[in-house]
Amino acid sequence: MMEILKPTSLKKDMQAWLPQGVVILAALLFSIFWLVSMGLQSYDSGSFSRVLALPSIDYMKIGKGPLAISNKDISPEFEPLVKELVVLGKNTRPDSGTLSTTVSIGLKTSGDQKQLVSGQRLFLSADGNSYKFANEKTGLSLLPLPMAGSEVLLQIETSEKKEEVILTSSAFLDRSLDEETYVQVLKKGKMWAPDLFLHQWGGDEYRDLSSKQKVEIDEKVYFLSVGDLLWWDENEWKVERAFLEDAPVAKFTSVSAQGMNFEVWSPSGYSSSKIHVALQNSRAPQKAEEIITSVRPRSTSEITCQLGKRRVIVKEGDWWIKTDRRWRSLKTAADLEAFLHHEIQGELFMFEKVENMKGKTILKGRCFDKMRTESLPISLVVNTEKKTASSSGKNGSPQPSMIAKNKMTSPPLQHQNSDGEEKQ
DSSP states (O other), X not given: OTTTTOHHHHXXXXXXXXXHHHHHHHHHHHHHHHHHHHHHHHHHHHHHHHHOOSOSSOGXXXXXXXXXXXXXXXXXXXXXXXHHEEEEEEOOOTTSOGGXXXXXXXXXXXXXXXXXXXXXXXXXXXXXXXXXXXXXXXXXXXXXXXXXXXXXXXXXXXXXXXXXXEEXXXXXXXXXXXXXXXXXXXXXXXEEOOOHHHHHHOTGGGHHHHTSEEEEEXXXXXXXXXXXXXXXXXXXXXXXXXOOTTSOEEEEEEEOSSEEEEEEEOTTSSOEEEEEEEBOOOOOOOOHHHHEEEEEEOSSSEEEEEETTEEEEEETTOEEEEOSSOEEEOOSHHHHHHHHTTSSOSEEXXXXXXXXXXXEEEEEEEEEOTTSOOEEEEEXXXXXXXXXXXXXXXXXXXXXXXXXXXXXXXXXXXXXXXOOOOOO
């Protein structure tokens, strides 16, 4: 016990505990400082959220750093007001027009919001260190001026001074459009390669249509040029010019080898989304000899053949289309127009002529895939042999073996087996 109380031993113990005591004291002081800071921050945040009637984000960051309000010097008398201003949104729809652009402006502290158009003056009144929008004329006003893009040009004016400032709409306030039906529908769109049928057979009458890009949206085909607008009517996208002002709108902005690019705007025009529609791989049409069978002559310009389950008479210049349900002939101008605009869709078979070559009767023509991005020539040998008892089935129906060396003039391509067709 006496050894423990010796001064030399006590001194050694104090020296050993001193560093640990300093560390503990520093940790204690840091904890107290952190708790006090958090308490002050919570109080400030609570008081700000009570007076701000805008969405719950830190508006005080707007106007600083990457969200700088303007690259111009702001007069000291206007600086407090400029720091209070928040651009809640600007209608950037391409159909709004620069002179009638709608802008939504808010005030940070008071939470006031106003929606106005370019050229509409807005008056304010000071309330201590904050501002409010006034319903009557005051000595302080804001005037939105026309300006392209998402930025807003404001003219601040008092009885003694006038100054312009550029405000940028905060990305924090942008509302995502990804879940909107009209965006989802456009995202599922398909771009198709150039229309070979229109290029080769459209002529001057359809030259403009053949120069457009073709996109399929929700099983409907559109021919578009860069800059064209579409509008959403709650069910589908339309290209008519007389669209509704409060409907979502999309603009075809650019095209590349990979696909088409669109920008879509909400009804207010405050939110937008960019969409890429990818180019689809083309699919070659089926081989003609597999779906055009039992080809027989009828006259010098006509033949009979089996199309699916139907036996039909085909003459030079006929166009037959294989739709999802049946074969049909395009006979009227209305049918042709509907086919050109893909209102009638299916593989097209053009029967151009029947000619004799080296003692054989040949049916010549051309076939196109459903989207008319691939084309193959047709050259079918017409069977001129007469039926015999051995060449017919039990019911006298022609058998596939009676087809005489039908062939394509182009190299064989990968194909799909043809489904059976319903009788008309």
